Amino acid sequence: MDGTIGSKGLVKKTELVRIITDALISLGFNGIAADLENQSGVNLLDPTIKHFLDLAERKEWHNCITLLQEEGLQVRDEKVARFLLLEQTFLDFLKDDNLDDALNTLQEEMTPLGVKRRRLEKLPSKFVFPDSGEERFIEVMRKLQKVFPPAAIVPEGRLVRLLEESLYHQMRDCDYHNAPDTDMSLCFDHCCWKSKIPSKAVQTLVGHTDEVWFLKFSNNGKYLASSSKDNTAIIWEINAEGGEFSMKHKLEGHEKPVVEVSWSPDDQQVITCGESEVIKRWDVGSGQCVQTCGRDDVGSISCGWLHDGSGIIGAMADRRIYLWNLDGTEIEHEQGQRGQKISDVAMTSDGKWIVSVGREQNEISLFDRVTRGETVIQVEGMVTSFSLSRDDKYLLVNLITQEIHVWMIDGRREPRRVYKFSGHKRSRFVIRSCFGGYDENFIASGSEDSQVYIWHTDFERGPCCVLPGHGGAVNCVSWNPTDIHMLASASDDRTIRIWGLDLE
Amino acid sequence: MDPRQFEHIVVKDNDIQSIVMSYLLHNCFDETADSLASTTGIHQPVIDRDNMERRKQIMHCILEKKALKAVELTEQLGQDLLEKNKDLHFDLLCLHFVELVCDGKSKEALEFAKTSLAPFGMVQKYVGKLEDAIALLAYEDPEKSPMFYLLSSEYRQQVADNLNRTLLEHANQPSYTPMERLLQQVTVARQYLTEENGKDAFPPFSLKDYVKG
Numbered sequence: 093m094d095g096t097i098g099s100k101g102l103v104k105k106t107e108l109v110r111i112i113t114d115a116l117i118s119l120g121f122n123g124i125a126a127d128l129e130n131q132s133g134v135n136l137l138d139p140t141i142k143h144f145l146d147l148a149e150r151k152e153w154h155n156c157i158t159l160l161q162e163e164g165l166q167v168r169d170e171k172v173a174r175f176l177l178l179e180q181t182f183l184d185f186l187k188d189d190n191l192d193d194a195l196n197t198l199q200e201e202m203t204p205l206g207v208k209r210r211r212l213e214k215l216p217s218k219f220v221f222p223d224s225g226e227e228r229f230i231e232v233m234r235k236l237q238k239v240f241p242p243a244a245i246v247p248e249g250r251l252v253r254l255l256e257e258s259l260y261h262q263m264r265d266c267d268y269h270n271a272p273d274t275d276m277s278l279c280f281d282h283c284c285w286k287s288k289i290p291s292k293a294v295q296t297l298v299g300h301t302d303e304v305w306f307l308k309f310s311n312n313g314k315y316l317a318s319s320s321k322d323n324t325a326i327i328w329e330i331n332a333e334g335g336e337f338s339m340k341h342k343l344e345g346h347e348k349p350v351v352e353v354s355w356s357p358d359d360q361q362v363i364t365c366g367e368s369e370v371i372k373r374w375d376v377g378s379g380q381c382v383q384t385c386g387r388d389d390v391g392s393i394s395c396g397w398l399h400d401g402s403g404i405i406g407a408m409a410d411r412r413i414y415l416w417n418l419d420g421t422e423i424e425h426e427q428g429q430r431g432q433k434i435s436d437v438a439m440t441s442d443g444k445w446i447v448s449v450g451r452e453q454n455e456i457s458l459f460d461r462v463t464r465g466e467t468v469i470q471v472e473g474m475v476t477s478f479s480l481s482r483d484d485k486y487l488l489v490n491l492i493t494q495e496i497h498v499w500m501i502d503g504r505r506e507p508r509r510v511y512k513f514s515g516h517k518r519s520r521f522v523i524r525s526c527f528g529g530y531d532e533n534f535i536a537s538g539s540e541d542s543q544v545y546i547w548h549t550d551f552e553r554g555p556c557c558v559l560p561g562h563g564g565a566v567n568c569v570s571w572n573p574t575d576i577h578m579l580a581s582a583s584d585d586r587t588i589r590i591w592g593l594d595l596e
Numbered sequence: 597m598d599p600r601q602f603e604h605i606v607v608k609d610n611d612i613q614s615i616v617m618s619y620l621l622h623n624c625f626d627e628t629a630d631s632l633a634s635t636t637g638i639h640q641p642v643i644d645r646d647n648m649e650r651r652k653q654i655m656h657c658i659l660e661k662k663a664l665k666a667v668e669l670t671e672q673l674g675q676d677l678l679e680k681n682k683d684l685h686f687d688l689l690c691l692h693f694v695e696l697v698c699d700g701k702s703k704e705a706l707e708f709a710k711t712s713l714a715p716f717g718m719v720q721k722y723v724g725k726l727e728d729a730i731a732l733l734a735y736e737d738p739e740k741s742p743m744f745y746l747l748s749s750e751y752r753q754q755v756a757d758n759l760n761r762t763l764l765e766h767a768n769q770p771s772y773t774p775m776e777r778l779l780q781q782v783t784v785a786r787q788y789l790t791e792e793n794g795k796d797a798f799p800p801f802s803l804k805d806y807v808k809g
Binding site: 209 | 702703706709710713714717726727728730731732733734735736742
């Protein structure tokens with residue numbers, strides 16, 4: 093079994109056999125593993141080393157020391173190996189209250205080795221403080237294994253680990269990777285390029301009678317909620333077999349255009365926000381309006397849910413943020429009146445932050461509900477809308493300058509801008525964008541030129557896909573959180589398009 | 597006044613003798629003090645001879661490696677003295693431990709450590725020195741260990757000095773001699789003058805070099 097196998101001459105045959113033997117054992121095929129060892133003549137573990145480790149497992153330290161000396165075991169540093177074994181005998185003497193032998197081991201056998209001085213000097217303290225820092229046996233065994241040269245012992249699961257690394261590299265090398273993990277295979281190299289980005293309009297949803305301004309998939313990806321200038325919102329449901337959407341409920345009741353729809357964390361309810369009007373809460377199953385929130389003196393600008401679904405947030409025209417319980421009672425909110433009109437508001441899913449954006453100025457406010465402190469992010473231009481990633485770590489900001497910025501706001505460090513995207517068109521209206529795709533590595537945005545723009549966060553230079561088809565400005569996009577191959581867009585042309593994979 | 601005109605200051609002999617005398621009494625050199633008094637005719641200040649005798653005894657115990665006896669004598673002088681000066685108490689007990697180790701009485705040393713030193717191990721600031729002391733046991737020949745400073749006479753002298761000062765404080769006497777204070781002040785003044793004239797104008801003041809002449 094000498095030599096190497098494979099075209100690059102990097103893989104030693106004996107090592108390949110050994111890691112296969114280990115893999116067979118982890119799959120439960122001990123018999124086959126033993127056969128392989130026999131037939132190939134290659135041992136997973138050198139018998140003497142195996143003997144040594146067995147003795148160590150049984151804590152027969154003296155026998156280990158003898159083996160070390162007499163069998164001439166190949167170790168990295170003989171003195172260190174002896175030290176570790178003697179240390180165990182020392183600790184055993186201590187446990188038995190055998191002070192004489194313990195002191196003797198220490199003074200006459202361990203110190204003269206001249207290694208691990210710091211560790212050595214901590215040992216006498218164990219006479220006085222016996223309970224201090226006892227090492228777990230598993231740690232001791234790990235140290236003893238490291239006494240041998242690196243290739244002498246195959247780490248458990250080595251083959252699988254090498255294969256996983258290889259697959260992971262394929263994923264990293266795949267630009268615009270947007271395939272589920274189940275697509276990865278050991279049998280062929282993965283490369284999806286742009287073929288897995290939704291780029292074909294698979295369905296057009298007609299139902300609104302005026303511009304569609306907003307839309308969002310439910311958390312479970314089974315519903316889509318849209319809102320329009322026609323004063324209504326619609327809940328669309330996906331048909332389990334065909335994968336097509338159909339209208340489930342039309343939510344009528346607002347007397348003004350509906351600017352936003354938001355799903356409750358459990359997807360049982362939605363809230364809709366009328367333009368400078370009120371916020372209404374609806375039951376998804378029945379389509380009935382169960383609550384109307386607002387204030388008599390001031391209209392609503394934007395809405396959101398409390399992270400646990402126990403209440404509603406409303407940003408109102410008086411530049412304040414209000415919180416209501418589901419029974420309609422107001423909750424104390426510490427943030428004072430803001431300096432400028434608020435256009436968007438959201439709460440992070442851990443309930444810690446309220447994020448809001450001012451319209452006139454270029455600031456985003458992160459209000460910490462626990463410390464009552466506010467962090468303000470200065471952006472390079474006026475903000476028109478924002479969106480949070482699902483893990484609350486990233487903030488997507490649309491600017492009046494036709495740029496989309498991504499900020500990292502993971503709470504432990506100062507917020508900082510990490511990406512900048514451009515290419516789409518925005519001059520007069522509020523255009524919204526969102527995170528989506530595999531690991532939320534994509535950004536999708538609407539645009540006034542009637543197209544949907546998609547970027548990958550690794551490639552800031554330009555969009556990787558531009559999807560024409562709508563007959564009017566695309567105001568809002570939403571990426572299905574449970575189906576990375578489905579995107580929806582809302583347009584001034586009164587329709588909604590569902591985008592999927594181009595399978596040709 | 598120009599500091600460089602110091603040669604015009606008149607220093608009286610009496611003052612110098614007082615300074616030397618106070619130094620001798622502070623460090624318990626009773627015989628030398630008597631000798632100085634009788635030779636110069638200077639009046640010995642009224643001091644507590646009994647206190648000085650005791651302090652002398654205690655200092656010698658430490659230097660003669662009898663730390664536990666020093667502790668006993670100190671407690672006779674004032675029962676709460678060591679309680680109020682835990683750092684000192686710790687240093688003395690450590691010395692006793694080291695003495696036992698040097699005498700080859702390892703087991704006794706360990707027993708002593710478990711009963712008397714272990715409580716100090718709970719306090720962060722003593723842990724380092726305690727570990728150093730106990731670590732001596734790893735070496736058959738403590739003198740050859742990296743912690744040999746614990747065995748040195750310089751270290752014992754240092755502990756003895758600390759104890760001396762504490763005892764003087766306890767007896768409401770000054771814990772620093774005028775000699776020490778004067779030398780400290782001179783050093784600071786010279787340093788300051790050197791810096792005033794620019795860093796490179798004069799070399800930094802060294803008391804040691806100055807004394808050599």
